[in-house]
Amino acid sequence: MLDRTIAPKAQPIDNINFILPDHWKLENGIPVYSYHLGSEDVIKLDVVFPAGTKYQTKALVASTVKNVLNEGTDKYSSKEIADAIDFYGAFLETELNNDYATVSLYCLNKHIDNVLPIVLNIITSASFPQNEIDKYLNRSKQNYLLGQEKVATLSSQAYVKTIFNGSEYGKVATEEDYDQVTREDLLAFYQKHYTLSEATVFIAGNVSPVLKQFIEGQIGQLPIDKNDEVTFNFTLPDYKQVNVFKEKKGAIQSAIRFGKPTIKIDHEDFNHFQILNTVLGGYFGSRLMMNIREDKGYTYGIGSGISSKKEIGNFIISTEVGSDVTKDAIKEIQSEINKIKTELIPEKELNIVKNYILGSLLKNTDGPFDLLERYKTIHFNGLADNHYDLFIQDIHSATPEKLREIANKYLTDLSIIVAGSVDFR
Amino acid sequence: MKFTKYTLDNGLRLIVHQDKSTPIVAFNVLYDVGARDEDEKLTGFAHLFEHLMFGGSKNIAEFDKPLQAVGGQNNAFTSNDITNYYITLPKQNIDTAFWLESDRMLDLAFTPKSLEVQRNVVIEEFKQRYLNQPYGDLWLLLRPLAYKEHPYKWATIGKEIKHIEDAKMEDVKAFFKAHYNPNNAVLCIAGDVDPEEMLEKTNYWFGGIKNQGDYTRNLPKEPKQTEARFLEVERDVPQSAIYKAWHMCDRMHPDYYAFDLATDVLSRGNSSRLYQTLVKEKELFTDISAYQMGSSDEGLFVISGKVKNGVDINVANLAILDCIKEVQKYPVSNQELTKVKNKVESTNAFTHMNVLNKAMKLAYFELLGDANWANEEAEKYNQVSIDDIQRVMKETIVPSNCSTLYYKAKN
Numbered sequence: 001m002l003d004r005t006i007a008p009k010a011q012p013i014d015n016i017n018f019i020l021p022d023h024w025k026l027e028n029g030i031p032v033y034s035y036h037l038g039s040e041d042v043i044k045l046d047v048v049f050p051a052g053t054k055y056q057t058k059a060l061v062a063s064t065v066k067n068v069l070n071e072g073t074d075k076y077s078s079k080e081i082a083d084a085i086d087f088y089g090a091f092l093e094t095e096l097n098n099d100y101a102t103v104s105l106y107c108l109n110k111h112i113d114n115v116l117p118i119v120l121n122i123i124t125s126a127s128f129p130q131n132e133i134d135k136y137l138n139r140s141k142q143n144y145l146l147g148q149e150k151v152a153t154l155s156s157q158a159y160v161k162t163i164f165n166g167s168e169y170g171k172v173a174t175e176e177d178y179d180q181v182t183r184e185d186l187l188a189f190y191q192k193h194y195t196l197s198e199a200t201v202f203i204a205g206n207v208s209p210v211l212k213q214f215i216e217g218q219i220g221q222l223p224i225d226k227n228d229e230v231t232f233n234f235t236l237p238d239y240k241q242v243n244v245f246k247e248k249k250g251a252i253q254s255a256i257r258f259g260k261p262t263i264k265i266d267h268e269d270f271n272h273f274q275i276l277n278t279v280l281g282g283y284f285g286s287r288l289m290m291n292i293r294e295d296k297g298y299t300y301g302i303g304s305g306i307s308s309k310k311e312i313g314n315f316i317i318s319t320e321v322g323s324d325v326t327k328d329a330i331k332e333i334q335s336e337i338n339k340i341k342t343e344l345i346p347e348k349e350l351n352i353v354k355n356y357i358l359g360s361l362l363k364n365t366d367g368p369f370d371l372l373e374r375y376k377t378i379h380f381n382g383l384a385d386n387h388y389d390l391f392i393q394d395i396h397s398a399t400p401e402k403l404r405e406i407a408n409k410y411l412t413d414l415s416i417i418v419a420g421s422v423d424f425r
Numbered sequence: 426m427k428f429t430k431y432t433l434d435n436g437l438r439l440i441v442h443q444d445k446s447t448p449i450v451a452f453n454v455l456y457d458v459g460a461r462d463e464d465e466k467l468t469g470f471a472h473l474f475e476h477l478m479f480g481g482s483k484n485i486a487e488f489d490k491p492l493q494a495v496g497g498q499n500n501a502f503t504s505n506d507i508t509n510y511y512i513t514l515p516k517q518n519i520d521t522a523f524w525l526e527s528d529r530m531l532d533l534a535f536t537p538k539s540l541e542v543q544r545n546v547v548i549e550e551f552k553q554r555y556l557n558q559p560y561g562d563l564w565l566l567l568r569p570l571a572y573k574e575h576p577y578k579w580a581t582i583g584k585e586i587k588h589i590e591d592a593k594m595e596d597v598k599a600f601f602k603a604h605y606n607p608n609n610a611v612l613c614i615a616g617d618v619d620p621e622e623m624l625e626k627t628n629y630w631f632g633g634i635k636n637q638g639d640y641t642r643n644l645p646k647e648p649k650q651t652e653a654r655f656l657e658v659e660r661d662v663p664q665s666a667i668y669k670a671w672h673m674c675d676r677m678h679p680d681y682y683a684f685d686l687a688t689d690v691l692s693r694g695n696s697s698r699l700y701q702t703l704v705k706e707k708e709l710f711t712d713i714s715a716y717q718m719g720s721s722d723e724g725l726f727v728i729s730g731k732v733k734n735g736v737d738i739n740v741a742n743l744a745i746l747d748c749i750k751e752v753q754k755y756p757v758s759n760q761e762l763t764k765v766k767n768k769v770e771s772t773n774a775f776t777h778m779n780v781l782n783k784a785m786k787l788a789y790f791e792l793l794g795d796a797n798w799a800n801e802e803a804e805k806y807n808q809v810s811i812d813d814i815q816r817v818m819k820e821t822i823v824p825s826n827c828s829t830l831y832y833k834a835k836n
Contacts, residue, residue: 002629004484004528008520010495015448015515039446040774070695078705082695087760089767108771139704141732145663149559250661253549253557284498285489297545300553320553340575352494359496362515366449367778 012356018365018388021375022207026220031200033284033375036207037368041109043205044369045116045215047123048376050230051101051193054168054311059177060184064136065194066096068186070133074125078132081118090115092122098169100312100380101194108208116218123194128186141178152320154246154419155255162244162415163259163314167237196224202376204368234311235262246419254326254420258304258317258333262410265308265381271394272406275308278353279403280304280340281317283360285352287336288317296332298325310380315410326422337414341407344400354395359370361388426777428796429618429620431627433514434609435634439627440787440796441620443783444780450616451784452512452522454530455792457611459506461576461644461722462584469583470600472503473547473592478510480539482529495521503581506721507792513781516617520626527630530610533601540594547589551582559662561834570656571670571725571828575647603638607631613779613788613796647672647723664711665732667742668830670725671822673717676793682805683813684717684726684821689765690757690814691715691728691748696764699728699748709733709741721793726822738831753819756811769806782812 015323021033053062070085071078085092088111095102102122107115147153157172164170201219203211239261263270274282281288281304288302302319321329364370365388378387418424431439463470478501479488492499497514513523555561564580572578583589612631614623650672672693674680692699692715713730728749732741776782790799 002633004524005821007485007491008524010521011515011517013496013515013517015517017448037446038778039444040777042771042774042778079696079701082701083764084636086694086696087767089764089769091771106771106775108774111767135705135708138708138733142664142711142731146559147659149663151557160802173807251557252552283493285493294542294747297542298549300546300550320549320557322549322552352490356493356498359493359498359515362496363449363498363513366447367776404733 010355013355013362016358016362016365016392018122018374019371021372021386026216028196028220028222028224030196030219030224032203032215033200033372033379034203034207035205035368035371036206037371041206041212043107043109043112043203043207044372045105045107046202046372047103048200048202049101049194050099051189052097052099053171054098054234055193055230055232056189058180058185059171059173060181061189063103064133064140064181065186065190066094066101066138068128068133068136068261069094069126069190070122071136072127072129073121074127075121076118078129081122082130084118085115088115092119097309104234109208109211112211112214116214120218120222124196125189128190130183133181133183133186137178137181141175144173144175144178150257151248151251151419153252154248155257155417157256158244158246158314158417158419159259162242162417163239163261164237165239167235167312169309169311193230195230196222197226198230198263200379202372204372236312241413242398242415243425244415244417244422245425247421247423249421250417251419251421252323253320254323254405254418254422254424255320255384256318256326256329256333257417258414259315259417260414261314262306262313264313265377266383269409270306270308270396271391271404272402273410275353275357275395275398276340276356276403277304277306277315279345279349280336283353283356285356287340288333291319291336292319292329292332296321296325296328298329298332308381315414323420323422326418326420327424330416330424337411341404341411345403347400350398350403354398357395358392361392426783426787426800430796431624431630431793433607433628434718435626435632435636436606437631437634438791439624440613440791441618441623442613442615442787443618443620444615444783445617447616448516449513449780450516450519450522450614450618451781451782452514452519452526453613453615453781453788454510454526455611455613456508456510456604457609457792458508459504460581461505462604462640462642463576463579465576465579466590467588467596468579469547469581469589470592470596471508472581472583472595473543473589474545474600475501475503475508476543477533477539477597477599478529480536480543480744481534482720483526483532483534485528486534488525488529492521492525497521505577505581506729507789509785509788511781513786519614521619521717523626526612527634530605530607531634532788535594537594540597544589544592546759548586549595550585551589555580555582559660560666560832563668563830566656566658567668567670567828567830570654570830571672572647574645575722576644576794577647577720577722603640605637606638607634608636609640610793611788613784613791615784615787628674644722650826654744654828656829657724657833659833661836662832662834664734665738665834666729667732667738667745668727668729668832669745670727671826673724673726673817673821675723676719680813680817683809683817686762686765686769686806686809687752687814687818688715688717688726689768690752690761693765693768698752699730699745702748703730703744707744709736711746738833742829749818749822753815753822756815759811762809762811762814766806770803772804
């Protein structure tokens, strides 16, 4: 007889198998990492450059380069590039963060011959036509203005300024900055930072011998300037705890952020901090979700996270709540932080979190595209190849005592930033 | 995508897709109920109900915790047509998914606390996504402009917050009885699983669940629109926007694919007509898109764009109409047609890289009538001719069938 009150027995999650990529160097020295996996005849090819926003000496330069990159080259117009990429059903995406810029191509294997040469032409010979720059900046400025109407954007901007105060990570563009970007700025940044001597190539999907040969014939034959190595000195943020309020009149919700700068992924405490963060606000069943959404109904969602960038990490709690409950929500967040610093996490809760993280890890190392992203984390942070195995060991061995110690070490001096119509201070 | 299909005695349909390459199983339960099945005085219910489905079931106090404890994740979404619940978890723990999903199909806990809290959560969602967001109320305006009779005239979040505030326990229970029945659901499992074993487990966990209600969908048909409709609103937004919607065929109609490709010709990718003409060449819009809603019943063909500041909104509107006339007057080129078909092909290939996508797709097509239509779609897109695209554009994208919304920036 079926007894529905008894849960099926949980089986251990011990089949996480993080495979390392194939690695080789092309004839011209460019390193390639690849995963030959998956049943479909598709590939994703990423070329990563040290061209993140931290390198720019003027606001918006890195993002404008990234966005105008495919708007014209020495050979093709913007329209011709768009026509060719679209015609072969390919997707060309460019991504930018504080540290890196990535040009990603998604393509059916059978069309790669037609598409890759165009992408490489963009990477090596973008021309940044003035009219395309103007059009982009105009569109982008209107998006910026749209953002200024959203409490979430206002709050995130204030967060970045507060947490990374004084460092290259802490700059936020203003409306006026959109009028200051010149074509010379873009060309200089492009030439210095989209340089093949600093590029890394990642490929995932059907990386067949034929494809490898084609990549060698294409990317491996590009000429490389050996002389421009990118050097960079990061200014550490001058952080102090503050409470910031950005007024948005008439807003019916407040966007709340808590946070501070913190350790990076290569720090010995990082894995434990990650586990602690999951308990606090890192999954649907987290304490913040259970209290502020599921018990109080103040919000549609709340979460916390640790973001590890190349130079420094940051911790964040983020939510949007009804204006009338702004202060109550802040009080509840503070009480959850206090609780996790003073009381031991019950074993049962900790076990749920451990299995949740293991399950996520299993899912996030499934298939070539996910594996590639995980490997990039290892690669760009200089982590050991067995990083994920060590993480799994840390998950198994984490104790409530250790996590309380971590909470007291890292959940201190958090700044509070609110955008909305209710001044919480 | 190969699959095996079974139907249980209680009417529950089971689709199993075997993919041996992954340690993850996708467990997708699709219910044949959406916002279109709501009472006009109780809108937003299908979506509110989706939230309540996580508030504990007859024999299990909490849904999320036991799932997380075995390494699983889950979520759900509600549309005007369907409500879809999905779990991904390590395959060795698939029994937990059976246990949780079958118990909440059997019966919910219906605690007053859960109703109270989820009402508040949904109200905050209403505010966050529809009210406190620039252009957030757009669908709350455009739907009732385009639809006068069919329940597509309200959005899934509901017509107004009040309907959610007023939700009563008895209404909630009645909704469950009417719609959350095995014969109104499709279970699709994708992963490294054996179909026969899945059937056995499905019979074990779901076989004893009885159908409690008997809902027959009988929705009012939207009368043919005979004259152009127009609405203008002013809001605190940084730039004006135009939304235009035309009635089109339903999801199962053979012309569906021609409509879909027509929207791709107009706006898919940077090479598309609307983007090239209106954003890049004429610089009248800062962004523009064309899409169709993919609704099960007769849907909408939509063009929407944000007007560049300083441009007269009427000029911008006329420019959209010019682009449409162009497609109606001159057939699209072979090159353009091949392009949009190539995009469909590659999108499909990338979608199939993931078991959850595959499970959702198979379940959805089974609900429409036959899971195998998921496999036949590619050929249906392939069959679309240049003439088909011109014909549907000429027949349908006409002023008397159009609802236009000017969403103007103050000042």
